[in-house]
Amino acid sequence: xxxxxxxxxxxxxxxxxxxxxxxxxxxxxxxxxxxxxxxxxxxxxxxxxxxxxxxxxxxxxxxxxxxxxxxxxxxxxxxxxxxxxxxxxxxxxxxxxxxxxxxxxxxxxxxxxxxxxxxxxxxxxxxxxxxxxxxxxxxxxxxxxxxxxxxxxxxxxxxxxxxxxxxxxxxxxxxxxxxxxxxxxxxxxxxxxxxxxxxxxxxxxxxxxxxxxxxxxxxxxxxxxxxxxxxxxxxxxxxxxxxxxxxxxxxxxxxxxxxxxxxxxxxxxxxxxxxxxxxxxxxxxxxxxxxxxxxxxxxxxxxxxxxxxxxxxxxxxxxxxxxxxxxxxxxxxxxx
Amino acid sequence: xxxxxxxxxxxxxxxxxxxxxxxxxxxxxxxxxxxxxxxxxxxxxxxxxxxxxxxxxxxxxxxxxxxxxxxxxxxxxxxxxxxxxxxxxxxxxxxxxxxxxxxxxxxxxxxxxxxxxxxxxxxxxxxxxxxxxxxxxxxxxxxxxxxxxxxxxxxxxxxxxxxxxxxxxxxxxxxxxxxxxxxxxxxxxxxxxxxxxxxxxxxxxxxxxxxxxxxxxxxxxxxxxxxxxxxxxxxxxxxxxxxxxxxxxxxxxxxxxxxxxxxxxxxxxxxxxxxxxxxxxxxxxxxxxxxxxxxxxxxxxxxxxxxxxxxxxxxxxxxxxxxxxxxxxxxxxxxxxxxxxxxxxxxxxxxxxxxxxxxxxxxxxxxxxxxxxxxxxxxxx
Numbered sequence: 001x002x003x004x005x006x007x008x009x010x011x012x013x014x015x016x017x018x019x020x021x022x023x024x025x026x027x028x029x030x031x032x033x034x035x036x037x038x039x040x041x042x043x044x045x046x047x048x049x050x051x052x053x054x055x056x057x058x059x060x061x062x063x064x065x066x067x068x069x070x071x072x073x074x075x076x077x078x079x080x081x082x083x084x085x086x087x088x089x090x091x092x093x094x095x096x097x098x099x100x101x102x103x104x105x106x107x108x109x110x111x112x113x114x115x116x117x118x119x120x121x122x123x124x125x126x127x128x129x130x131x132x133x134x135x136x137x138x139x140x141x142x143x144x145x146x147x148x149x150x151x152x153x154x155x156x157x158x159x160x161x162x163x164x165x166x167x168x169x170x171x172x173x174x175x176x177x178x179x180x181x182x183x184x185x186x187x188x189x190x191x192x193x194x195x196x197x198x199x200x201x202x203x204x205x206x207x208x209x210x211x212x213x214x215x216x217x218x219x220x221x222x223x224x225x226x227x228x229x230x231x232x233x234x235x236x237x238x239x240x241x242x243x244x245x246x247x248x249x250x251x252x253x254x255x256x257x258x259x260x261x262x263x264x265x266x267x268x269x270x271x272x273x274x275x276x277x278x279x280x281x282x283x284x285x286x287x288x289x290x291x292x293x294x295x296x297x298x299x300x301x302x303x304x305x306x307x308x309x310x311x312x313x314x315x316x317x318x319x320x321x322x323x324x325x326x327x328x329x330x331x332x333x334x335x336x
Numbered sequence: 337x338x339x340x341x342x343x344x345x346x347x348x349x350x351x352x353x354x355x356x357x358x359x360x361x362x363x364x365x366x367x368x369x370x371x372x373x374x375x376x377x378x379x380x381x382x383x384x385x386x387x388x389x390x391x392x393x394x395x396x397x398x399x400x401x402x403x404x405x406x407x408x409x410x411x412x413x414x415x416x417x418x419x420x421x422x423x424x425x426x427x428x429x430x431x432x433x434x435x436x437x438x439x440x441x442x443x444x445x446x447x448x449x450x451x452x453x454x455x456x457x458x459x460x461x462x463x464x465x466x467x468x469x470x471x472x473x474x475x476x477x478x479x480x481x482x483x484x485x486x487x488x489x490x491x492x493x494x495x496x497x498x499x500x501x502x503x504x505x506x507x508x509x510x511x512x513x514x515x516x517x518x519x520x521x522x523x524x525x526x527x528x529x530x531x532x533x534x535x536x537x538x539x540x541x542x543x544x545x546x547x548x549x550x551x552x553x554x555x556x557x558x559x560x561x562x563x564x565x566x567x568x569x570x571x572x573x574x575x576x577x578x579x580x581x582x583x584x585x586x587x588x589x590x591x592x593x594x595x596x597x598x599x600x601x602x603x604x605x606x607x608x609x610x611x612x613x614x615x616x617x618x619x620x621x622x623x624x625x626x627x628x629x630x631x632x633x634x635x636x637x638x639x640x641x642x643x644x645x646x647x648x649x650x651x652x653x654x655x656x657x658x659x660x661x662x663x664x665x666x667x668x669x670x671x672x673x674x675x676x677x678x679x680x681x682x683x684x685x686x687x688x689x690x691x692x693x694x695x696x697x698x699x700x701x702x703x704x705x706x707x708x709x710x711x712x713x714x715x716x717x
Contacts, residue, residue: 010482017459038473
C-alpha cells in the first residue's frame with residue numbers, strides 16, 4: 001500500500017455519536033500519489049509522521065470459521081469494511097443459508113451498490129485447506145471445548161505459520177486452543193459481542209505464548225473494523241462475561257424462585273440499572289445453551305459456586321427452550 | 337436599486353427555555369417594532385436555520401413562521417447553509433427585493449441547540465462536514481478548525497497565547513452586551529489558558545458555545561428614519577472538506593466573498609470602521625483578519641497582540657462579543673451580525689458603541705469555509 005504522510009492532525013478529546021472512542025487522532029495525510037486524504041487513528045500522529053499501521057497492515061483476506069450468529073455477523077462486518085472473506089462451514093447447506101443471512105444483513109446496513117460489492121467479497125467453503133489464502137482467521141464455532149480444539153488442530157495444519165488465528169470464544173481458555181497448533185505464538189482471542197455490527201467492543205485476549213505481533217495485528221484489525229479493542233489477560237470469562245454471567249444466572253434464579261416474572265425482572269433492570277435490555281431477554285438473545293456452557297466453563301475454571309448454572313437454566317436447556325433462535329426461551333418468539 | 341436595512345431584533349443568546357416558536361416570535365416582534373413596520377407590510381420571509389430537524393425534530397420552518405404569526409400567509413422560505421445560514425439568508429433576501437412587488441423582506445435566523453447530549457449535538461453539527469471525508473474520519477467541527485490552527489501555527493508562528501487573546505477580547509466585549517450568552521461571565525487569561533483541550537491545540541475557551549437564540553433584520557427598498565444602507569452582499573462557496581482544498585491556512589470562499597462585496601460597495605477594506613467576523617473558534621477570527629485583508633497572510637497575530645481589534649483599537653472586531661461570547665445559535669448567528677451592524681451604524685450600541693462607526697462588514701462562514709457570506713452596511717449620512 002502507498003505511503004501516507006501526515007500533513008495536519010488534531011487529537012480529538014470530544015466524543016460524538018459516531019466517534020464515541022475519543023481520544024483519537026484525526027487529520028489529513030498525503031498519499032503516495034500526492035492526493036490529500038483524511039484519516040483517523042487511535043494513535044497520536046504529528047505532521048511529517050508516516051501513518052504506519054495501514055501500510056504494514058497486510059490483511060486483505062479474512063477466514064471465518066463457523067456459521068452461527070457470531071460467525072455470520074463477523075463475516076458480514078469484515079466484508080462491509082472491504083476485506084475478502086472466506087467462510088468455512090461444516091456443510092454446504094449451512095454455508096448457503098449463512099451466505100443468505102450475510103447478504104440480508106449487508107443490504108440492511110449498506111447502500112445497494114456497496115452491499116452488492118461486499119456480498120461479492122464473501123466466498124464459502126467446507127474445507128479447512130481453503131483458508132490458506134487468509135492472513136487472519138477468526139474461529140467462531142459452537143462454544144464447546146472439544147469442538148474448538150479440533151478446529152484449532154485443523155487450522156494449525158491448514159494455514160501458513162504467518163496467519164494469525166483468533167478465537168471468538170467467550171469462556172474457553174485461549175491458551176488451551178493455542179496448544180493444539182504447532183505455532184501457539186500466532187493464536188489470540190478476539191471476542192466480539194452480539195450483534196457484531198452494533199457492539200463497539202472487542203476484547204483482545206493475550207495468551208501467554210502469543211507474540212506481540214499477533215496481538216498488535218488483532219488490535220489493528222479491530223480498529224479497521226471500526227471497533228474499540230481492550231486487551232485482556234487470558235483469564236476466565238475475560239472482562240465482560242466474568243461480570244455479566246453471574247448476573248444473568250442470578251436473574252434466572254429470581255424467576256426460578258418466583259421472586260418476580262421474567263418481564264418484571266427485565267423491566268426492573270432496565271429502569272433501575274439503566275441497562276438497554278433486561279438480563280432474561282439477553283439470555284434469550286445469546287441462547288440458553290451458550291449461557292449455560294459459559295457458566296459451566298467459568299465454574300470449572302474458577303471453582304466458584306455462584307458460576308454454576310441455576311436449575312431453571314439447566315431445565316430450559318434440557319427442554320430445548322434455547323431462546324430466540326428456538327422460538328422460545330424466557331419469552332416466545334414468532335418464527336421467521 | 338438602493339437597498340436598506342430598516343430594523344433589527346434579537347433575543348438573549350444562551351441556554352434558554354424558549355422553543356423555536358417562541359424565539360422566532362420574540363426576534364420578529366422586536367425587529368418589526370424597531371423598523372416601525374407592521375407585519376402586513378412584509379412581502380416575504382426568509383428563515384435561516386441549520387439543525388432544527390435533528391436537534392428539535394422540527395422541519396418546514398417557513399411554515400412555522402405562519403404558525404407563529406397566524407395573520408401571515410405570504411411567501412416564505414427556509415435557507416440552510418450550516419453556520420452561514422444567516423448570511424446566506426440575507427443575501428437571498430437582498431435578491432428577493434429585486435422581484436416585482438417585493439418591498440420588505442424579513443430575515444429571521446433561529447436555532448435551538450440545547451436539550452440534546454453533547455455527543456449527539458456534536459455529531460449533528462458535524463453534518464456541516466463532508467459525510468465520507470470528514471464525518472466518517474472523526475473530523476468533527478472543532479477538529480477541522482484545530483487542523484487550521486495547527487497549520488497556521490506551523491506556517492506563521494501563531495501561538496496559543498494569540499488564540500487566548502481573541503477569546504479574552506470577545507469575552508470582554510460580551511460583558512458590555514446585555515443579550516450576549518456570556519454577558520455576566522468574567523473571563524481571565526488564566527482560565528482560558530487552563531481550560532481543557534477539546535481538539536489539540538484548541539481548548540474549551542477557543543470554542544464558541546452551543547447557544548439557543550434568534551435574530552431578525554428587516555431589509556427593504558424603502559428608506560426610513562431607521563434605515564442604514566445595505567451597501568452590498570456576496571456569497572461564495574467551496575468544497576465541504578479541507579481535504580479538497582489547496583490551502584489549510586485560509587478560507588478561499590471568504591476571501592472571494594469579501595473582495596466581491598467590497599467591489600460592489602465601491603469600498604476598500606480600509607474604509608470599514610468595524611467588523612463582525614465569524615469566530616466559531618478563535619483561530620477562525622485570526623484567519624478572517626487575513627482573508628478580509630486587514631493584514632497580510634500571517635499578520636493576524638500581530639493585530640491581536642497590538643490590540644488593534646479591541647473596541648478602542650484602530651479596527652474593532654466583534655464588538656458584540658462575536659460567536660465566542662455573544663453566542664452561536666447557528667442559524668441566528670449571521671443575522672445577529674447584521675443586527676449588531678444596525679445598532680453600531682445608528683449609534684445605538686450603548687457601552688460597546690464604536691466611535692464614529694459609519695461602515696461595517698459582516699463575515700459569516702458555513703462549516704469550515706464551504707460557504708461564506710459577506711454583507712456590508714453603511715450609515716445614512
